[in-house]
Amino acid sequence: MWRASWQGGTVALLVWSVCRLVPSIPARFQSWMWRLAVLKFAVALVWTVPIELPVLEPPEPATWKSSEEAVSLPASETSAPVAELDVSPIPLLWSALFLGWVAVVAWQAVRMIGAFRESRRLRAACRSSQNRELLARLAISSKLVGLRSPPELLETDGQGSPMLIGMIRPAIVLPVLTLSRLDASEQSMVLGHEVAHVRRGDLFWNFLATIVRSLFFFHPLAWLCERQLRLIQEIAADELAIARQQYSSSSYANLLVSCIGKIGPARLAPTMSVAAAGSQQSLKRRIFAMRFVKPVSSTRVVAYAIVLGTVAMLGLVPWTLVPGQATAADKAEPKAAIVSGKFVSYKDGVLKIKIQNENEKEAKGIELKVSEETKTLSIIKGVEKPGTAKDTFQQWEPGAPISVTVTDGKVTFVQIGAKKASAPDKAVPDKAGPVEVAPKEKAHWGRFASFKDGTLKVVANSGVAFETKIGESTKALVWNDEEKMYKSAVAAEALNRANAETWIVVNASEAATMVRIGAKKGQVVGTFVSFKNGRLLMIGKDLGESYTKKYGNNLPFNKFRDDVPVHESVDGGEYKLIGTANKVLGNVKEGTVLTVHGHGDDNITLIQIGVPKKK
Numbered sequence: 001m002w003r004a005s006w007q008g009g010t011v012a013l014l015v016w017s018v019c020r021l022v023p024s025i026p027a028r029f030q031s032w033m034w035r036l037a038v039l040k041f042a043v044a045l046v047w048t049v050p051i052e053l054p055v056l057e058p059p060e061p062a063t064w065k066s067s068e069e070a071v072s073l074p075a076s077e078t079s080a081p082v083a084e085l086d087v088s089p090i091p092l093l094w095s096a097l098f099l100g101w102v103a104v105v106a107w108q109a110v111r112m113i114g115a116f117r118e119s120r121r122l123r124a125a126c127r128s129s130q131n132r133e134l135l136a137r138l139a140i141s142s143k144l145v146g147l148r149s150p151p152e153l154l155e156t157d158g159q160g161s162p163m164l165i166g167m168i169r170p171a172i173v174l175p176v177l178t179l180s181r182l183d184a185s186e187q188s189m190v191l192g193h194e195v196a197h198v199r200r201g202d203l204f205w206n207f208l209a210t211i212v213r214s215l216f217f218f219h220p221l222a223w224l225c226e227r228q229l230r231l232i233q234e235i236a237a238d239e240l241a242i243a244r245q246q247y248s249s250s251s252y253a254n255l256l257v258s259c260i261g262k263i264g265p266a267r268l269a270p271t272m273s274v275a276a277a278g279s280q281q282s283l284k285r286r287i288f289a290m291r292f293v294k295p296v297s298s299t300r301v302v303a304y305a306i307v308l309g310t311v312a313m314l315g316l317v318p319w320t321l322v323p324g325q326a327t328a329a330d331k332a333e334p335k336a337a338i339v340s341g342k343f344v345s346y347k348d349g350v351l352k353i354k355i356q357n358e359n360e361k362e363a364k365g366i367e368l369k370v371s372e373e374t375k376t377l378s379i380i381k382g383v384e385k386p387g388t389a390k391d392t393f394q395q396w397e398p399g400a401p402i403s404v405t406v407t408d409g410k411v412t413f414v415q416i417g418a419k420k421a422s423a424p425d426k427a428v429p430d431k432a433g434p435v436e437v438a439p440k441e442k443a444h445w446g447r448f449a450s451f452k453d454g455t456l457k458v459v460a461n462s463g464v465a466f467e468t469k470i471g472e473s474t475k476a477l478v479w480n481d482e483e484k485m486y487k488s489a490v491a492a493e494a495l496n497r498a499n500a501e502t503w504i505v506v507n508a509s510e511a512a513t514m515v516r517i518g519a520k521k522g523q524v525v526g527t528f529v530s531f532k533n534g535r536l537l538m539i540g541k542d543l544g545e546s547y548t549k550k551y552g553n554n555l556p557f558n559k560f561r562d563d564v565p566v567h568e569s570v571d572g573g574e575y576k577l578i579g580t581a582n583k584v585l586g587n588v589k590e591g592t593v594l595t596v597h598g599h600g601d602d603n604i605t606l607i608q609i610g611v612p613k614k615k
Contacts, residue, residue, distance in 0.1 A: 001045065005219055008041035008212075011315060012221040016228065024292050027236035028200075029304045034229040035205055036312055041212045041222060043316050049590070050318035101218075108214035119165050126154035126173055134179075134187065138172070141192040144244040145199040155179075161263045164194045167203045181262040189255045192245050196237035206230060231282055235289045242293055249290040256286065337407075337562035338464050339366070343400040343416060346370070346393035351414070353402055368404060370411045379417030389414065403464060444468070445505040445603040448517075451495040456515070458504045460563070468506050468513060470495065479518030491515045503599040519599040526555055528592040531585035534559040538594060557596070557604065564604050572613035581607055 015033045019025065129135065135153060142150035151164070152171035159177035164170055172194045182190065197203065209226040216222035242252050260283055341355035344365065351370040354363040372390035379385075396416055405413040446460035451470070459465045476491035494517050498504075505516040526538035540555035560581040567575035578584055581604070588594075588609065597606040 004044035007044045009221040011040040012037045027239045031232045031236045126156045129153040129155045192241040196240040202233045339404045343402040376414045448502040476515040523597045528588045566607045569610035569612045
């Protein structure tokens, strides 16, 4: 509602300014400008998710907020230090305002229903006109303005203003006493004016403006839109009648003044009708506008139409500019994931394994569909034996270490058994049986395990270990906690000094390998915007002046690994594990509070949804 209020109000002010500064714009184009202003209120209210245009340059990775406390994967009972966020319940005042808004909108709806019923009663009380002269004039006027068939002509007793009723089946209502006071030229002018309203569909736009004004009854510019739209549509109907019925502006103005003096007030509310008579102010504006009624060249008509079409497309549809997403190479790269655990069984094409994550107390059993022709690699007493799923799993007992590669949702490779571990100079207990060779052109990160004979071994969060060859000339960036920055070093020398559990990022390529050793620990808090193609976009909080000055509050992240856990706090309760980022974040609602934890810019270790209540 707030977004629709300021966006619709901005468009209304812009249209009002243009119409006041350039009154010579033809009335039919001014009416479309006011129609667009009314539509902007409605579209901004119901179209909640803007269309993203990835045209901005992808910003640099987010700058982490420093944290004195170590940020690691907590157990499901642990909550993050985000007490500074204000997520208190909605105040009672806002609830009262909402209930008041509902009450006023309901009252407005009752009034519209009453106007509709009154229109139905009036139509039922009318009789079809049998006046051949009037019917002939109506047929001529309808043909001149481009109607395929004339609207129904009804007569009613008494006096009052002639009016147009009925959006679906339009009809012109003529009070008998009023009709007897008008001469033939005045009758033709009244009929021409009303069929111009039919041709332009003004009743529908009046009704839509009334609905918008009812929903935004508190907004002065919504009232302005409705009032100005009704007035400019009267002027546009006069303009169409003058152009098609060969009136001069002066003769039409004289007929208009003469008719208004003989016509009484309208009998219906303007919501469901368009009356020929209006207020004194409306009459003055209509007569004043006659001075600008003149033929418009086809070139100007096309120019006005192009401008209005462009403004409608850019102004009505909610767009938002976002950083560019994945490159063509990224999009072409298949989504691969490695699931590691303990072998349970294989039967009828279903492989059962148990996985144990660091943040879970108990192992979780999962089932994967594996074709009998899927390639496998058995490692028995350090000897590798290729094969297929059809004959591999029969020789293994439950509990054997297993690693399953899943590409685009399909199991493409299975490794079962473990290599004999050599005694490294520096090592941590190997949590993963299988060891993968780090593929080229990819980044790998995790905890330092060992470095011996030029081979770096890194254990990822999922438990899978990766090995990468490090040459003597390979460069490294080593994080300095005191200076809060990375410093260049020779990779081999820096890795020999690395401690167990140090965070490592390896960027492997054909040309060279860059190693980052250590990382700044921290977290970033913000609100969820979108999650597409494995990339999260947030509106960040407390990002620092240097970052916001360059990129604003937009906080895009690189693609997440498949093992990044997500914890959620429901209704202020404790955080509980609900899945992994790539499976969960696509269902998060816009505006939800998120806390992203990590070691450095690339190694995201935990995402928390919501905030527990303070104890």
